[in-house]
Amino acid sequence: MDEFNFINILLTPLTRQHPETFALTDDAARLPPCPKGQEWLIASDTLIAGVHCFPDDAPQHIAAKLLAINLSDMAAMGATPHSYQLCLTLPRNVTAAWLEAFANGLGDTQLRYNIYLSGGDTTAHDGTLVASITMLGQCEKGACLQRSGAQPGDVIYVSGTLGDAALGLMLRKGQLPDLPETDRDYLLHRYLLPEPRIALGQQLRGIATSAMDISDGLLADLQHLCHASGVGADVQYNALPRSAAAHALETRYPEIWPKIWQQVFSAGDDYELLFTAPEDKLAEIKNFSQTLALPITRIGIATKSKHAPRLLDVSGSSISITKQGFMHL
């Protein structure tokens, strides 16, 4: 399958006949007017096979993860995703079957989030897949969530459970002992197919004082949020929400957990939302948690003292952390 057939046969249907895309036959696409009272948000994320996924992952899963990590940026801003540009650099030996499955993965995820492909570029090189998406979203003017609004005394929350993606990755690498199939599948799935928290992000507008998604690891990302807000943070280790599968691992292999927990909580790829809100918003946040059937956990507090985020044990002592997050260079 050559470049132009790939575009015409597999990518053009992903424009979902939006006339502004010119069916991918022109040099650019138009953006439709932003609805009154709304504004555009724009963000980009790259996925590399061998770094963010395995080259032999199912192509439809790679496509879904690529969209998910970009949708997660929109979730972090409280925006509604709209459309995207796709820059695909493919390995030269890519097969037609791979391309078809990849396009199917994009199509399935698009439908779930009501977005469409507006354009991009397709190239090939001697390496593994490098795929970048630029995602556009819309948000009520001036109402998007930012990292910079946390106030001392605000409560720090996270959605979902933390560390599952790290455990999923360790399982893939054969770094963990055997687990019951359900737990194993759950953790692998959490690594491969993160769930962008779009609905939560939208509900947090006007409630959260700051927000971001956790892509580089809890403490590293919290440090970015604290830096942007000019606050410090104290986080309770015992409060960090873990999935049943993570608990099962800890219980089954008590000798392993002490060796890996730092890596588990400081690895990235969770794509949960990290946010702050004043103490008096607790009832509303509990309500969101119930409505969305998504755990939201209070993990700590923003402090006036601008120290780097501290992880505290039950006695209130700071736990020393050796690795704070994933870094690309």
Next chain:
Amino acid sequence: MDEFNFINILLTPLTRQHPETFALTDDAARLPPCPKGQEWLIASDTLIAGVHCFPDDAPQHIAAKLLAINLSDMAAMGATPHSYQLCLTLPRNVTAAWLEAFANGLGDTQLRYNIYLSGGDTTAHDGTLVASITMLGQCEKGACLQRSGAQPGDVIYVSGTLGDAALGLMLRKGQLPDLPETDRDYLLHRYLLPEPRIALGQQLRGIATSAMDISDGLLADLQHLCHASGVGADVQYNALPRSAAAHALETRYPEIWPKIWQQVFSAGDDYELLFTAPEDKLAEIKNFSQTLALPITRIGIATKSKHAPRLLDVSGSSISITKQGFMHL
């Protein structure tokens, strides 16, 4: 230099303090409102070291080319470039000096075109540089140039001269004999630093019936334009505009030209504008050419018969072409 220092020290200044970018500290950027009567255009292009440039090209030149090929898409639409997202996948062994020179190249080109960086992603892998830009531009509502409006009888024009980039690439690869330094430098420069025809694109709104930039080679790109417009095309070989340097090569080495001209005119990377206009727009187009000090050459005519673009010799016979353009897969 680590990822966060690269962003903070070298990339953040490229936002030119536009508040909508949040100084690259957030999960997304806002787009400012589009001026009344205007609309947004969006396009993406990827540059790969080893495919679109040489890995050892000066980093500031690679940066300039990366922006230029994206600006060229805006030129092709008649749009005014506005801002861009940058997805950089760097070789793991990249040096601080390389990053600094690359950022300087972006900065210099930004200033020339009055654009700014609004966000993106920085990653690293085991391969060569893969850099994607998504460019946003603005254009009078509904007035952007498209590929689809050419009518039978319209004149086909190109800006600048054709084939220089192909010759520059052949020189780089040592595939051509020696040339006087001026000619050599000119051709190398045309390969390395294409000139997006922004001002011409803007002036062609309301004049050209179709337009695109030549990135994959004249005949391949003309075929796309013809397909989108539902016309055929006859192009006069003798009319194809060549630079003084290309002429010098042809004169100096008459035995070489017959062997390479097909490759010269069917290779990509010229980034000149290819457009059609009715016969009666000639005076206006001549005027643009003078004002912009940019040759604009009539190379052929759009035909009612929807045949693939034909290259005709002086006798009107079709010249057989074996290679029509650059393809990525």
